[in-house]
Amino acid sequence: MKKKFALPAGISSEINNTVDLVKNNIGTLNYKIVPISAIEFDPDNPRELSISRDDLPHGPHESDPLYIKKLEEFESLKQTAETIKKYGVRNAIEIYKHNNNYRLIHGERRCLSSILAGKKDIPAKILDEKPSDFDIRLLQLIENVQREDLTLYETLNNIRQVIKEYKKNIDSTIEVDTVFLENLINRSKTHCINYLAVLNAEELHEFIKQGKIRSLEKAALIAKAKTQTQKNILLEACLDGASLKQLKQESFQQKKIDHIPQTIIQQKKKPGKQASKINLGSTTNKTIIAKLIELVSNDPLYSKFKEQFNQMKLDDYGSCSSAFSSLIKIMEKVEIN
Amino acid sequence: MKSKPVLGFANQKGGVGKTTWSKIFSEYLAIVQGKDTLGIDIDSQTSFTARFFGINKNPITDYKEPPLHPYFDPNNADGWDGKSSIADIFFGKIPKPYPTKIERLDLIPSDEGNLFKAENVKRQEMADKVYGQLYNFINLQDVQKSYDIFVIDTPPAKGPLTISAFKAMTHLVIPLEIELQAIEGLTGLLQLWKQEAMSRPTDFPLHLVGILPNKVHSRRATDKDLLQELRSDPGYGNYIMPVQMVDRTEIPLCDLEQKTIFQYPDSNPAKQEAMEVCNYIYGRIFQ
Numbered sequence: 001m002k003k004k005f006a007l008p009a010g011i012s013s014e015i016n017n018t019v020d021l022v023k024n025n026i027g028t029l030n031y032k033i034v035p036i037s038a039i040e041f042d043p044d045n046p047r048e049l050s051i052s053r054d055d056l057p058h059g060p061h062e063s064d065p066l067y068i069k070k071l072e073e074f075e076s077l078k079q080t081a082e083t084i085k086k087y088g089v090r091n092a093i094e095i096y097k098h099n100n101n102y103r104l105i106h107g108e109r110r111c112l113s114s115i116l117a118g119k120k121d122i123p124a125k126i127l128d129e130k131p132s133d134f135d136i137r138l139l140q141l142i143e144n145v146q147r148e149d150l151t152l153y154e155t156l157n158n159i160r161q162v163i164k165e166y167k168k169n170i171d172s173t174i175e176v177d178t179v180f181l182e183n184l185i186n187r188s189k190t191h192c193i194n195y196l197a198v199l200n201a202e203e204l205h206e207f208i209k210q211g212k213i214r215s216l217e218k219a220a221l222i223a224k225a226k227t228q229t230q231k232n233i234l235l236e237a238c239l240d241g242a243s244l245k246q247l248k249q250e251s252f253q254q255k256k257i258d259h260i261p262q263t264i265i266q267q268k269k270k271p272g273k274q275a276s277k278i279n280l281g282s283t284t285n286k287t288i289i290a291k292l293i294e295l296v297s298n299d300p301l302y303s304k305f306k307e308q309f310n311q312m313k314l315d316d317y318g319s320c321s322s323a324f325s326s327l328i329k330i331m332e333k334v335e336i337n
Numbered sequence: 338m339k340s341k342p343v344l345g346f347a348n349q350k351g352g353v354g355k356t357t358w359s360k361i362f363s364e365y366l367a368i369v370q371g372k373d374t375l376g377i378d379i380d381s382q383t384s385f386t387a388r389f390f391g392i393n394k395n396p397i398t399d400y401k402e403p404p405l406h407p408y409f410d411p412n413n414a415d416g417w418d419g420k421s422s423i424a425d426i427f428f429g430k431i432p433k434p435y436p437t438k439i440e441r442l443d444l445i446p447s448d449e450g451n452l453f454k455a456e457n458v459k460r461q462e463m464a465d466k467v468y469g470q471l472y473n474f475i476n477l478q479d480v481q482k483s484y485d486i487f488v489i490d491t492p493p494a495k496g497p498l499t500i501s502a503f504k505a506m507t508h509l510v511i512p513l514e515i516e517l518q519a520i521e522g523l524t525g526l527l528q529l530w531k532q533e534a535m536s537r538p539t540d541f542p543l544h545l546v547g548i549l550p551n552k553v554h555s556r557r558a559t560d561k562d563l564l565q566e567l568r569s570d571p572g573y574g575n576y577i578m579p580v581q582m583v584d585r586t587e588i589p590l591c592d593l594e595q596k597t598i599f600q601y602p603d604s605n606p607a608k609q610e611a612m613e614v615c616n617y618i619y620g621r622i623f624q
């Protein structure tokens with residue numbers, strides 16, 4: 001048979017992968033350095049930022065009715081500006097072409113901080129067309145959710161709005177679960193589980209709004225407690241200033257209590273011959289036998305067996321079992337049914 | 338105004354036919370299609386330049402330089418040394434195209450020494466000083482008005498000059514020899530295409546016209562089998578051009594004798610193949 005020459009495995013698939021990637025992603029990496037002066041801010045951005053470009057040169061004026069809020073924002077922008085001076089803008093803003101200029105989708109704080117840092121340009125991802133109103137709103141909300149400098153209350157509000165917009169515009173019947181939220185806001189599974197738990201724990205919302213609970217993890221621990229009593233204990237501890245570690249310990253203790261085997265509480269009646277003796281079970285924990293011996297030997301009834309107890313060796317499972325048998329034998333002598 | 342087509346021949350491997358096809362296709366555009374064409378040689382090896390103007394070495398630096406511009410008047414020089422090259426765009430100057438012996442075909446020559454300098458700009462300055470300059474030059478109003486199409490010969494590398502060429506291109510042809518090493522090297526160049534194509538706005542796309550099988554040994558079983566395998570791939574097969582150029586004597590002869598393949602009689606198989614390839618590329622650009 002005539003020999004047939006072929007390409008080694010891998011080459012074709014590599015070429016194919018590249019060709020496919022390009023076909024499906026034309027224009028998705030359109031990043032450029034753009035003059036900030038050519039970027040208009042979106043007046044409908046749902047973020048409640050009061051400060052504007054006009055406030056930047058001298059800071060907000062005292063006569064401004066929003067002075068206090070603007071001053072807070074101005075200070076925060078100045079901090080970001082310092083970082084931008086040192087490292088530049090690390091994440092590109094997103095804009096689309098609007099008449100002869102660009103309009104911002106998200107990145108208002110980065111723009112304002114860049115102006116404060118004395119920058120004239122900013123890296124931007126440019127979309128060719130104006131996204132639909134819903135897409136813009138969703139992108140802005142999602143971007144806001146991903147920001148690190150928002151309070152827990154603001155982030156939760158943003159997530160609530162993202163879900164609301166999604167239900168209103170795309171699918172009103174969607175079940176809001178962890179997977180849905182992960183895909184929508186692009187945060188980790190753990191984060192999404194926590195957000196959902198806190199969103200559903202309405203009794204915590206007022207504390208979060210007042211800033212009494214600021215940590216998502218703490219709020220989620222409380223929200224995930226099984227009973228109202230457990231929630232109350234955790235909430236009280238949190239409001240008293242317990243650290244996350246302390247709250248976790250408390251929650252862990254609660255779970256341990258929850259997980260005590262039900263057989264102790266409820267002994268189901270088994271069919272067949274009734275038990276005539278007690279099976280004391282087994283364990284891999286050698287310290288349990290030591291503890292039992294210690295407890296029993298401290299009882300005045302057992303003082304005369306003190307020496308026997310002291311001779312029991314607890315260095316391996318075999319000797320632990322022997323010690324336990326001896327303990328039971330001694331106790332059977334003392335305890336009368 | 339929609340900018341004019343800018344076709345680049347690129348492959349990071351040397352000797353695959355970038356210069357040969359830059360020359361043949363530029364000549365085809367001017368001679369066969371009557372298009373005002375500007376060839377651009379951005380390869381510091383200066384081969385595309387040498388095809389039209391021979392090799393001009395600077396006796397002191399030993400670098401290959403452009404020849405004296407035919408319109409240079411030493412009595413009215415105004416500080417100009419009479420030489421112009423594509424390297425000018427990296428140093429804030431506008432190059433002056435050289436007319437070739439072929440009507441409607443001008444060429445901006447390469448300049449070995451100055452292109453080296455441009456390539457050695459610090460990395461952080463690269464984006465400002467090198468990457469966008471060829472695009473800026475080609476899109477100058479005067480340049481756009483003077484030509485119907487631009488043909489760029491690129492260096493056999495993925496360096497800053499090639500990137501600069503990619504950023505200016507609207508169409509890309511990848512000449513390829515049908516041999517394993519060359520096909521393996523192809524994936525590297527496709528990465529560059531991927532990066533550029535994905536970075537473009539949708540109203541300024543970079544079209545991959547195709548991969549051009551070049552110097553094909555039509556009787557060699559490896560060439561036949563590999564080419565067939567490439568063309569029949571369901572994913573990228575349509576990017577392998579349905580036309581090809583067989584390894585023929587006329588091509589190096591044209592270079593040696595400084596003539597064009599289009600001077601051969603129509604019955605010449607090399608000319609016929611060159612016409613087929615050029616017609617195919619032309620159709621893809623102006624369809």
